[in-house]
Amino acid sequence: MKTLITVAFFCLIHFANANDQMRHWTYVSGDKVEGEIVSFDEETRIVTLATSAGKTFELDESQLSAIDQAWILQWIEQDEEARAMLERVGGTVTRYTTTGAFPTTYYLYTPANRAGAVEGEQSPLLFLFHPGGNGGRVVYRYIEAAAELGITLVSFDHFRNTDNNPEREAEMLQRFTAILPQIEAAVPHDEKRMYMGGMSGGAWRSYHYSAQVPRPWAGILAAGGWLGGEQWYDLPYPRMRVAMVNGDKDHANRCIPKDTEILQRAGALVSVHAFEGAHQLAPPSVLTKALRWLLETELADHAAP
Numbered sequence: 001m002k003t004l005i006t007v008a009f010f011c012l013i014h015f016a017n018a019n020d021q022m023r024h025w026t027y028v029s030g031d032k033v034e035g036e037i038v039s040f041d042e043e044t045r046i047v048t049l050a051t052s053a054g055k056t057f058e059l060d061e062s063q064l065s066a067i068d069q070a071w072i073l074q075w076i077e078q079d080e081e082a083r084a085m086l087e088r089v090g091g092t093v094t095r096y097t098t099t100g101a102f103p104t105t106y107y108l109y110t111p112a113n114r115a116g117a118v119e120g121e122q123s124p125l126l127f128l129f130h131p132g133g134n135g136g137r138v139v140y141r142y143i144e145a146a147a148e149l150g151i152t153l154v155s156f157d158h159f160r161n162t163d164n165n166p167e168r169e170a171e172m173l174q175r176f177t178a179i180l181p182q183i184e185a186a187v188p189h190d191e192k193r194m195y196m197g198g199m200s201g202g203a204w205r206s207y208h209y210s211a212q213v214p215r216p217w218a219g220i221l222a223a224g225g226w227l228g229g230e231q232w233y234d235l236p237y238p239r240m241r242v243a244m245v246n247g248d249k250d251h252a253n254r255c256i257p258k259d260t261e262i263l264q265r266a267g268a269l270v271s272v273h274a275f276e277g278a279h280q281l282a283p284p285s286v287l288t289k290a291l292r293w294l295l296e297t298e299l300a301d302h303a304a305p
Contacts, residue, residue, distance in 0.1 A: 022132070025049065026065040036132045040072055047072060050132065082140035089147035093139060098182045102175040107139045108187060109146060109153035123152040124295060125189035126221065129202035133160030138199075144284035145291050152189055161201040164228070172205075177213055195294060197221025197243075199281050200252070204228050211235035219294045221245065223287075224279050226255035227262060239267035239299050243290040247277030269299055 024032045035049030038056060045061040061069055086093060090112030098104045111123065126146065130138045139155035146153050159176070162168040184191070195218055196206035203225020210217045212235070219241035227233065242263055246253055260270045273290040275282045282290070 025059075025068050027063055028065060036134075037072070037075055038134070040076060042076070079137070082137075082143075086140065086143060089144055091143070091147055093143075095136065096186070098179040100178060100182070102178045104175060104179050105135070105157040106183065107136045107153075107155045107157075109139055109143055109155070111147050111150050111152065113150070122188055122190040122193075123150055124193035124195065124218075125152045125154065125187065126195045126197060126291075127206070128153060128155040129159045129196070129198040129205045130156070131161045131199065131201040133157050141281055142287065145287040148288055149291055149295065151291065151295075152187060154183060154187060159202075159205060173209070173212060176209060180213065180215075192216055193218050193295070195219045195221060197223065198225070199223040200225055200279065207237070208232065208235065210240065211237045218297075219243065221287075221290060221294060223281050224250050224252050226252050227259045233262050237263055237266040237268060240269075241294050241296065241299065242268050242270045243273060243294045244270065245273045245275070245282045245286060245290045247280055247282070248274050249278040251279060267299065 022034060022036045024034050026032050033049070035051055035057070038048040038050050040047045040061075046058050047061055047064070048056055048058050050056045061072060064072075092110050094108045094110070096106055096108060098106070126142070128135065128139060128142060132138075133156070135155035135157045139153055142153055142155075145151075159172055162172070194215060196209060197203060197220055198206055200223070203220065203222035204227070206220050206222065207225065207227050210220060217238050217240050221243050223245045224247065225244070244256060244260075246256070256272060260272075263270055271290070271293050273282070273286055273293075275286045281287075
């Protein structure tokens, strides 16, 4: 029992800092600051960073160390490479905003074609959440796999890690419950093949919403994610498929045994997919393998006793 309690506590602690885009930036003076890059103005050379609480602040590029300036250049190049990749694999990314009390921006990736699909058959749909709420940028990391398998993606802004703040989490749940019917009506999809997922805190959110928002959820793509500790073990998780995709050195790996036990008890079918890496999103080939498995329809015969 002591071991299980320790593992659950470990998972809960690390959720608070679980944003794979958060990093330490070093000033020329040697001082450090933690933040996630939000934008970079190539004319003014101003970089905008966000804290784990979502507050933004600006720095002049010249204030940062040489290695951090080089990292900004790589960040810009990644954006360019992502758009070149989209042109290569096909499909479109379109920005939309929901209406009503919770206007929320999301990015829709529509694959160009679906090899082997029956005429008139609707696409599977994968909702993506992200630790930093930067859906417009991060969606490109999933597109190669989605293009190969013919999966439509909806990638959200706004939803982000909150350090499990009850008020902010209650607002986000209310928001998702309100906007989901709009998106379901606007985006053609197979209602029996709706999935959620994301990296780290995005997987955490997906797990919880599968229990809190009634739908025939088909599965979860949990990239370096976890249920979040003992306080979340008793949620009514549905019978679904769960693909856990973790780097072999990811600290979240310690949560896999207990999370698997909880999910299997609810009747879920769990598959673990590993790659060489730490707390980071898997390469497209591994994501494709995990998503291909997720699209299968077999479920566990019954819940564990």
